[in-house]
Amino acid sequence: MSHVTISSLEELSRYEGQELGVSPYFQVTQPQINLFAEATLDHQWIHVDAERAQRESPFQAPIAHGYLTLSLLPYLWTQIVTINNLKLQVNYEIESLRFNQPVKVDSYVRLRAKILSIKNLRGVAKTRIEVNLEIQDQPKPAYTGVITFLYHFEK
Template sequence: MSKLTIDSFEKLQQYEGQEIGVSAYHTITQEQIQNFAEATLDYQWIHLDAERAQTESPFKSTIAHGYLTVSLLPYLWGQIIEIQNLKMQVNYEIESLRFNQAVLVDSAVRLRVKLLSAVNLRGVIKARLEVTMEIEDSKKPAFTGVITFLYHFN
């Protein structure tokens, strides 16, 4: 899979209204869910207790934290695009986000991204992205939304 390489505002702006790409699949393991629980202090049983989830959960399995799936956005986005000549990237906004389906442990997810707009704000690029986190072998995505990154070029 080849990444789209962007080195200027003008080059990014050429992709407005287009799908930028799709990441590789990433499998969410129980260990990753456990580590996320420890980092966020969110120890709800639906994420961590496999035996209880098997009997009491409608999913019959532990599930990833919704915010764990959201936290994968920069990592998966980095598989789709390479921004060169970059000083820093800042998470700016989640305009809308809808969780559509739980991600069961050991499911593979990937990110599909469309560039809605790219605006130059006095040298800082504001990129609005339509994002869909797809679950392998599932018709429903984990989530859909619109997020914004700010790119500060050198």
């Protein structure tokens, strides 16, 4: 499925129960990991010390913070779908998120998304989405889970 554009709650509802798509691959780089470490004050060596990670880590390379990979979700989601006519979009919930395997520095990841359910809350679309962050050439995803966005459409 190619990029999807949605302009109303009614259009969004047509995708309930369907895989919406897969984003293009995105490379996770060491400078990005370092910036995330600065922003979150999480400077654990397994993320930011490339030499030590190659020597001592079971992954033999630095790995991205799990929350860095999670924070890519909104960007990767917009590579799959554009939602127009919004007053507001709210990150509402993350359910049963499981980090399955680390993302090594310079790996490429992409998001696979399926709309599980849409509930109309007086014009607000409570949208539950199954997400899988796939790592190129790896059989297991970096994470799996269910996220919920609230979409407040213009009338």
